[in-house]
Amino acid sequence: MDTLTTPGRAVRVLVTLVGGLLLLAGTVWGSDDHFPFGPFRMYAGVNPPDEPAPDTRVEGVDTTGAIVALTQRNTGIRRAEIEGQQGRYESDPGLLREVADAYTERNPGAPGLVEVRIVIRYWGIRDSRPTGTYTDETVVRWRTP
Amino acid sequence: MAHALTAVTRWLTEPVPRGRVAAFRTVVYLFIAGDLLFFTPWVRTHADVPGELYQPLLIGRLLPLPTPTSTLVHGVFWVLLGLTLAAATGRAPRALGWPVFLLYFEWMIIAMSYGKVDHDRFAFLVALAVLPTVGRARHGDGTLTESGGWALRVTQIAVVCTYFLAAWSKLRFGGPGWMTGSVLARAIIRRGTEFADTIATVPGLLIGAQIGIMTFELLSPLVFVLRGRWRLAAIGGFYGFHAVTIATITISFAPHMAAMTSFLPLERIRPIAWARTVLHRGARAVAAADHGAAPAGPDARRAEAQRAGGP
Numbered sequence: 001m002d003t004l005t006t007p008g009r010a011v012r013v014l015v016t017l018v019g020g021l022l023l024l025a026g027t028v029w030g031s032d033d034h035f036p037f038g039p040f041r042m043y044a045g046v047n048p049p050d051e052p053a054p055d056t057r058v059e060g061v062d063t064t065g066a067i068v069a070l071t072q073r074n075t076g077i078r079r080a081e082i083e084g085q086q087g088r089y090e091s092d093p094g095l096l097r098e099v100a101d102a103y104t105e106r107n108p109g110a111p112g113l114v115e116v117r118i119v120i121r122y123w124g125i126r127d128s129r130p131t132g133t134y135t136d137e138t139v140v141r142w143r144t145p
Numbered sequence: 146m147a148h149a150l151t152a153v154t155r156w157l158t159e160p161v162p163r164g165r166v167a168a169f170r171t172v173v174y175l176f177i178a179g180d181l182l183f184f185t186p187w188v189r190t191h192a193d194v195p196g197e198l199y200q201p202l203l204i205g206r207l208l209p210l211p212t213p214t215s216t217l218v219h220g221v222f223w224v225l226l227g228l229t230l231a232a233a234t235g236r237a238p239r240a241l242g243w244p245v246f247l248l249y250f251e252w253m254i255i256a257m258s259y260g261k262v263d264h265d266r267f268a269f270l271v272a273l274a275v276l277p278t279v280g281r282a283r284h285g286d287g288t289l290t291e292s293g294g295w296a297l298r299v300t301q302i303a304v305v306c307t308y309f310l311a312a313w314s315k316l317r318f319g320g321p322g323w324m325t326g327s328v329l330a331r332a333i334i335r336r337g338t339e340f341a342d343t344i345a346t347v348p349g350l351l352i353g354a355q356i357g358i359m360t361f362e363l364l365s366p367l368v369f370v371l372r373g374r375w376r377l378a379a380i381g382g383f384y385g386f387h388a389v390t391i392a393t394i395t396i397s398f399a400p401h402m403a404a405m406t407s408f409l410p411l412e413r414i415r416p417i418a419w420a421r422t423v424l425h426r427g428a429r430a431v432a433a434a435d436h437g438a439a440p441a442g443p444d445a446r447r448a449e450a451q452r453a454g455g456p
Contacts, residue, residue, distance in 0.1 A: 001160055002290040012278075012295045013154055019271070019299070020306075027310045028317070032262035033203045036253070040264045040311035042396075043328050044318040053331035076190030077198065077259065084260025085200065098195040105193040123334045128327040128351050130334050130342075 052122035053130070056083050060103060061115040068103075070116065075102040082118060089118060089140045096142035117141040157298050160289035163282040164412035167235050169297065170242075170282065172411065173272050174233035176403040177249060181226055184399045188256040192218035198259055205254050213255045221252055235282065242277030249273055264311070265397075268303035268404035275299055285415060300407040305365050307401060308383075312362035324356045332394045341393035361386065368408075380408045 026037035058070040072078045089095050096116040118140045124131035192215040199212045225248040232241035275296040315323045329351040333341045368379045390396050
């Protein structure tokens with residue numbers, strides 16, 4: 001059998017303790033910024049039983065007037081990443097130009113975008129179950145000057 | 146106190162066969178190739194995202210890591226792919242294992258620094274960090290190793306922490322009201338399957354599922370109390386939980402599931418050895434058939450020699 005030396009064993013116990021404490025501290029006080037020791041907060045938010053569910057999408061309008069759904073596939077940006085930086089886009093709508101640039105980078109042959117907007121569809125929920133009804137709200141919009 | 150410390154240390158370094166470490170290594174390093182190409186291919190699309198949208202995490206600011214460019218993203222992708230395939234063979238476990246860990250960690254920082262952090266791979270990162278510490282391990286080797294035992298144990302602990310501390314986070318951010326809230330209805334609306342849409346209409350089902358998830362996560366550490374078949378059955382239950390989340394809200398937790406194989410007696414799964422045995426048996430059967438069909442007796446041998454141009 002391969003046995004560990006006393007120092008080898010001690011170092012491993014110490015590393016386990018430190019790693020465990022970092023993870024515990026991240027869970028109790030940390031945020032996503034502390035990756036990989038941040039809290040495991042996937043789907044951990046407060047959502048009361050009758051609170052509408054936001055379903056975010058990003059839309060563009062190209063030079064032909066067509067509406068283009070802007071997704072991870074054609075921009076490289078995930079929907080959750082748009083939501084994660086929504087505050088930045090709202091305080092600086094010009095930042096949506098970067099989304100238009102990312103679209104152009106991945107679709108060089110496609111007509112350019114003259115407008116990009118973040119739209120949230122609020123789906124109704126009652127008694128923790130979807131009702132099937134919704135309302136749309138455009139939260140931020142950028143147009144080419 | 147000293148007795149308890151000794152017991153904990155013994156548990157942390159409970160030896161396992163080297164063959165299990167070798168198999169776990171192959172699973173983990175092959176998973177990275179699958180992750181790069183199939184499971185999370187969107188990381189590579191960050192190559193085209195302007196640097197203005199990069200929001201470095203604390204670790205990225207501390208080190209400090211560069212803002213990802215197209216060259217950096219594609220460079221990490223190809224080098225990591227090559228190294229991880231080499232590491233999956235089990236050769237040079239340290240010389241390949243450490244660079245794979247560092248590059249995958251950087252890959253994850255590229256993934257998580259644009260406004261969304263995923264929580265599905267803490268245990269997988271732990272596995273990558275500890276596997277190089279084990280040293281050489283050959284497939285099928287039954288020699289017990291304490292360093293290998295520690296590597297698998299801390300990966301297992303990280304797997305269980307992912308569940309238990311996820312429950313803690315739900316209580317921290319959502320409170321006990323999380324269980325009677327609408328988090329699953331929200332998840333189904335945002336990314337549910339047709340199957341999920343169907344079951345979402347059943348009164349009370351989603352609230353029951355939320356209470357079930359919280360209970361399962363809080364009780365998950367009990368897996369360490371179980372032994373033998375019971376523990377394997379519990380791990381089967383963990384995999385079952387993820388199968389349901391994939392079938393309903395399309396969340397795979399694939400890296401976590403790869404790390405969870407640290408609970409399994411992987412050394413018993415020997416696909417290459419089995420293939421060799423089958424081929425060997427096949428070759429022996431063909432040889433026996435040839436031998437059986439060969440001409441027998443002196444007359445027949447003479448006739449064979451004449452046909453071949455002999456005397």
